[in-house]
Amino acid sequence: xxxxxxxxxxxxxxxxxxxxxxxxxxxxxxxxxxxxxxxxxxxxxxxxxxxxxxxxxxxxxxxxxxxxxxxxxxxxxxxxxxxxxxxxxxxxxxxxxxxxxxxxxxxxxxxxxxxxxxxxxxxxxxxxxxxxxxxxxxxxxxxxxxxxxxxxxxxxxxxxxxxxxxxxxxxxxxxxxxxxxxxxxxxxxxxxxxxxxxxxxxxxxxxxxxxxxxxxxxxxxxxxxxxxxxxxxxxxxxxxxxxxxxx
Amino acid sequence: xxxxxxxxxxxxxxxxxxxxxxxxxxxxxxxxxxxxxxxxxxxxxxxxxxxxxxxxxxxxxxxxxxxxxxxxxxxxxxxxxxxxxxxxxxxxxxxxxxxxxxxxxxxxxxxxxxxxxxxxxxxxxxxxxxxxxxxxxxxxxxxxxxxxxxxxxxxxxxxxxxxxxxxxxxxxxxxxxxxxxxxxxxxxxxxxxxxxxxxxxxxxxxxxxxx
Amino acid sequence: xxxxxxxxxxxxxxxxxxxxxxxxxxxxxxxxxxxxxxxxxxxxxxxxxxxxxxxxxxxxxxxxxxxxxxxxxxxxxxxxxxxxxxxxxxxxxxxxxxxxxxxxxxxxxxxxxxxxxxxxxxxxxxxxxxxxxxxxxxxxxxxxxxxxxxxxxxxxxxxxxxxxxxxxxxxxxxxxxxxxxxxxxxxxxxxxxxxxxxxxxxxxxxxxxxxxxxxxxxxxxxxxxxxxxxxxxxxxxxxxxxxxxxxxxxxxxxxxxxxxxxxxxxxxxxxxxxxxxxxxxxxxxxxxxxxxxxxxxxx
Numbered sequence: 001x002x003x004x005x006x007x008x009x010x011x012x013x014x015x016x017x018x019x020x021x022x023x024x025x026x027x028x029x030x031x032x033x034x035x036x037x038x039x040x041x042x043x044x045x046x047x048x049x050x051x052x053x054x055x056x057x058x059x060x061x062x063x064x065x066x067x068x069x070x071x072x073x074x075x076x077x078x079x080x081x082x083x084x085x086x087x088x089x090x091x092x093x094x095x096x097x098x099x100x101x102x103x104x105x106x107x108x109x110x111x112x113x114x115x116x117x118x119x120x121x122x123x124x125x126x127x128x129x130x131x132x133x134x135x136x137x138x139x140x141x142x143x144x145x146x147x148x149x150x151x152x153x154x155x156x157x158x159x160x161x162x163x164x165x166x167x168x169x170x171x172x173x174x175x176x177x178x179x180x181x182x183x184x185x186x187x188x189x190x191x192x193x194x195x196x197x198x199x200x201x202x203x204x205x206x207x208x209x210x211x212x213x214x215x216x217x218x219x220x221x222x223x224x225x226x227x228x229x230x231x232x233x234x235x236x237x238x239x240x241x242x243x244x245x246x247x
Numbered sequence: 248x249x250x251x252x253x254x255x256x257x258x259x260x261x262x263x264x265x266x267x268x269x270x271x272x273x274x275x276x277x278x279x280x281x282x283x284x285x286x287x288x289x290x291x292x293x294x295x296x297x298x299x300x301x302x303x304x305x306x307x308x309x310x311x312x313x314x315x316x317x318x319x320x321x322x323x324x325x326x327x328x329x330x331x332x333x334x335x336x337x338x339x340x341x342x343x344x345x346x347x348x349x350x351x352x353x354x355x356x357x358x359x360x361x362x363x364x365x366x367x368x369x370x371x372x373x374x375x376x377x378x379x380x381x382x383x384x385x386x387x388x389x390x391x392x393x394x395x396x397x398x399x400x401x402x403x404x405x406x407x408x409x410x411x412x413x414x415x416x417x418x419x420x421x422x423x424x425x426x427x428x429x430x431x432x433x434x435x436x437x438x439x440x441x442x443x444x445x446x447x448x449x450x451x452x453x454x455x456x457x458x
Numbered sequence: 459x460x461x462x463x464x465x466x467x468x469x470x471x472x473x474x475x476x477x478x479x480x481x482x483x484x485x486x487x488x489x490x491x492x493x494x495x496x497x498x499x500x501x502x503x504x505x506x507x508x509x510x511x512x513x514x515x516x517x518x519x520x521x522x523x524x525x526x527x528x529x530x531x532x533x534x535x536x537x538x539x540x541x542x543x544x545x546x547x548x549x550x551x552x553x554x555x556x557x558x559x560x561x562x563x564x565x566x567x568x569x570x571x572x573x574x575x576x577x578x579x580x581x582x583x584x585x586x587x588x589x590x591x592x593x594x595x596x597x598x599x600x601x602x603x604x605x606x607x608x609x610x611x612x613x614x615x616x617x618x619x620x621x622x623x624x625x626x627x628x629x630x631x632x633x634x635x636x637x638x639x640x641x642x643x644x645x646x647x648x649x650x651x652x653x654x655x656x657x658x659x660x661x662x663x664x665x666x667x668x669x670x671x672x673x674x675x676x677x678x679x680x681x682x683x684x685x686x687x688x689x690x691x692x693x694x695x696x697x698x699x700x701x702x703x704x705x706x707x708x709x710x711x712x713x714x715x716x717x718x719x720x721x722x723x724x725x726x727x728x729x730x731x732x733x734x735x736x737x738x739x740x741x742x743x744x745x746x747x748x749x750x751x752x753x754x755x756x757x
Contacts, residue, residue, distance in 0.1 A: 053361060079363030090358030094376045094453040104362040107372060140455030323654060324663055402651035404620070410649050414623025417495070419527030423627065
């Protein structure tokens, strides 16, 4: 087992020490696994993954990426190891689909990742059309589902080791959401990426995660496989959560 | 009016050229300075907010009044007048660009940062292209302001079409007033038209906005 | 509620009544005095106002109207009753006639034409003559031996001219000069506001400016008034232009205004102008001070 990301005693405060968002968070992420981070709004789940690529900086504690403390790394380089997908897709409106996908590669002068073939590969991976017409479309000419797929392709362009996904399918309709969940699993099977997937939906968490990390009020309640969760819930909160999810 | 134009075509043409030269130079230098200013301070959002707030207040003072206030300090002639005009364009340009940058949806900046592009790439490849219509709006406003304020420049040895309007008023000659006034109006409308077309063309093509 | 409305109504109607009566009275009784937009004109107009008030008339001041065209149009329409003018300006700018060198001839010609064409007349002219002129920096004058306008014309390519818009367009400006002396090809021509012309020479931004022969600044050695050797410009004696119907209504006004004309010669005018332009006093204060000295001396 190969630990790729490690959170060690992370504390995070909002509004300079007034509100505590994360309390003494400690856990490891193994290479190639999908961890679903499950919690309600205000639980600190979004903050948790923003710490991974240093969009936020903890008040205390360390995060190690492949054994190295990320606070000592160049932030831009660190972020290229991690793809990020958010709910609103955040595609750049003034660029075409193809330009959106390979922008990081183009600006960092990485020829192989910036190539047309790479874009084709990513479009196929994301189950999107590969023709010229589609490549040249702008984000506002795409459906919600298509936008998220392009967002995913963009995140994967420079072959990052980790994917950080913050409720990426939250804004989509139920059918598209299921489709994308399926496709994500297939993609992960193909590429063996490590994924941190934030969600507030228990079903989604159980469907996707090799392990589920349940978080409440900034504290980890339990980190376990779906089977372990159902058979040995750590506390009352986890119990209630599972019951509510099933109903 | 046409007869006056016919008889004095050369002088009017020369004044028109002076006016255009004065306004375009002031605008371009103003743009350059605004740009440098933006690059230096754009990540210091609180400071920029305060500066923009101050500029918004400055814009309440009519440009012509400011020009006259500057005159005893800066002097008269082409260069001092140009300097004053440059100073007058900067608030408009900065306010509009700043407003545009603030209006960029946060998720776009968020994704740009997450891609590890680095802050200069984010500014030049993401923020500025998106903000371009706002910049153009600032240029439009600044240019039309400049064209009218520059009328006073003719009193300060900087030349331009203002001479005809102001002389016409002083000696009660309608032809002169019309010559100056009509040409300036056409100039302003032309600039407005061209820049407006560019702005909406760009917005439609790149940002999907049917403004 | 009712009491309040009544009170407001009373106040409104009182105010309206006051406005009406004052409005009416100013329209009926007051003599409207105008001035152009430069120092000497303000001083003269204020003197006219003071002397008429002293004679017991009500006066309405309409100063700073603009150039000759504006004041002339206003007095023809009846929006002005009297304003200070120059005989030469009347001759060339208003009547579009050719220059005449004899002051009396100018006066008589203008008076006759004004009475015939506009129902306006001229009262007694002052000795003071404020002619159009050209002033040059003393340094340039010495360098190129320029003392007359003919000298200037020969050396124009060495001279930077700080002109004004009105000078270019008025018949007694550049056009008159060109007709008498020929073309002037200056080193450069820029346009400035009249207020800053002497500063321009002082700051060496220009060599030649438009001057009026009674300008206060001409007392300074830095500036040389070029001689109008070919008489492009006629005499410009200061004279009140007045509506003929005003004299019929107020015959005493004539005597009051002529008092002022009698007291003014070139030196006096230059001194008064200098007080405003160099010492930065207010024109109406300067006029009042001068008027008081006239009163002390007695009629």
